[in-house]
Amino acid sequence: MSLASLVKQTYDAALKSGDLLFFDAEKSTRSDNGVNFLITYAPSLASKPRNEETKLETLDEKKKPKVNPFLPPNPALVVKELDEHRVLLNKFCIVPHHLLIVSKEYRKQSEPLLPSDLGVAWKCMMSAYNGAPALVFYNCGPYSGASQPHKHMQLIPLEMLEDGPQPPIKSAFDEIKDRKAGQIYTLDKLPFIHVITPLDRNFIDSSTDKEETEDYLAQMFFGLLDAMFQQLRKHTSPGSEMSYNFIMTGQFMMLVPRAKEMAFIQDADGRPTYLSINSLGFAGMLLVKAPEELKALETYEPGLLNLLAEVGIRWSDSPEEMVDAT
Ligand code: B4P
Numbered sequence: 001m002s003l004a005s006l007v008k009q010t011y012d013a014a015l016k017s018g019d020l021l022f023f024d025a026e027k028s029t030r031s032d033n034g035v036n037f038l039i040t041y042a043p044s045l046a047s048k049p050r051n052e053e054t055k056l057e058t059l060d061e062k063k064k065p066k067v068n069p070f071l072p073p074n075p076a077l078v079v080k081e082l083d084e085h086r087v088l089l090n091k092f093c094i095v096p097h098h099l100l101i102v103s104k105e106y107r108k109q110s111e112p113l114l115p116s117d118l119g120v121a122w123k124c125m126m127s128a129y130n131g132a133p134a135l136v137f138y139n140c141g142p143y144s145g146a147s148q149p150h151k152h153m154q155l156i157p158l159e160m161l162e163d164g165p166q167p168p169i170k171s172a173f174d175e176i177k178d179r180k181a182g183q184i185y186t187l188d189k190l191p192f193i194h195v196i197t198p199l200d201r202n203f204i205d206s207s208t209d210k211e212e213t214e215d216y217l218a219q220m221f222f223g224l225l226d227a228m229f230q231q232l233r234k235h236t237s238p239g240s241e242m243s244y245n246f247i248m249t250g251q252f253m254m255l256v257p258r259a260k261e262m263a264f265i266q267d268a269d270g271r272p273t274y275l276s277i278n279s280l281g282f283a284g285m286l287l288v289k290a291p292e293e294l295k296a297l298e299t300y301e302p303g304l305l306n307l308l309a310e311v312g313i314r315w316s317d318s319p320e321e322m323v324d325a326t
Helices: 003-017 043-047 115-127 170-174 201-206 210-235 291-299 304-311
Strands: 026-032 035-041 078-081 085-089 099-103 134-140 152-157 195-198 243-248 252-258 262-266 272-276 285-288
Touching: 003 078, 003 085, 003 115, 026 291, 026 304, 035 170, 035 291, 035 304, 085 115, 099 115, 115 134, 115 152, 115 210, 115 243, 170 252, 195 210, 201 210, 210 252, 262 291, 262 304, 272 291, 285 291
Parallel strands: 035 285
Antiparallel strands: 026 035, 078 085, 085 099, 099 152, 134 152, 134 243, 195 252, 243 252, 262 272
């Protein structure tokens, strides 16, 4: 059976049996400097049980998790067993068919992605939703928005919206003129340190060798990681507990270093609140669970790109185009 059929079949059964919880959400958009942010308001998600023991606190993950939901996983959520990974349904989803790609053996969420992780993520992204656009993300480290310390990438299908490309950050990527695969870029309009590289689809699509695809994706990923550290050294003094967000679509990979997990926001009436932001925030997709959070996002000044800069790391001077890292 194809991966797409397995995803659908397992999802339908898990939803029916109550092993998976789907939370209804309202969607709205707010544009900032050409990026049409998708704001998802899911009030019922606030009732999701919080597992404080498994919250990432330090890179050493000194606090051992009491319960690891991925080892062993609930069998009702297992879509497919692979050699080194397991494809699971996300138990708490606001996007149907949201998948987790978890390591079969325990690895830390603070470790970088390996060639085999990237190869599996790419393959799942291409096949889990019958080729419809999708996004892989990885919340790495204690300030990345991750809540589970067991290594897991996530995969979601992207909605086809009329008001702009998906994910919303792609509109900034689309503005890179004469972009070349493998070249690493920074985008003037993003007020936080980041690196982004276009992927060579002709190469990946024509490759019939699993290792060749893995090696290519790993070369892109580690090139980006090096470039991100170069930027950090130029603009700040990176600490030992590095956190970052990773985003991969069929067109590009992007890395954003993180300084904080929570953004401090105030609504129009001055009421303060904290908002947890993960990789999806940097893709242009923000999640809120309370009406005051929604109101604060709708009115946040000076705009949502600056909100991201609050939890990322601001440039200390102008970003510049970077050299080919291949
Ligand atoms: P993490 O990397 O640790 O954390 P996260 O995605 O930020 O989700 P978090 O757990 O903090 O949930 P939140 O309320 O913010 O990923 C852990 C993953 O494991 C999560 O996907 C979690 O749901 C899942 N999980 C936990 N226990 C499980 C179990 N027993 N079996 C299987 N899976 C389990 O966000 C809720 C969800 O909405 C998350 O999936 C999040 O990724 C997603 N989300 C956040 N922003 C979104 C946006 N803008 N649009 C769509 N979805 C969004």
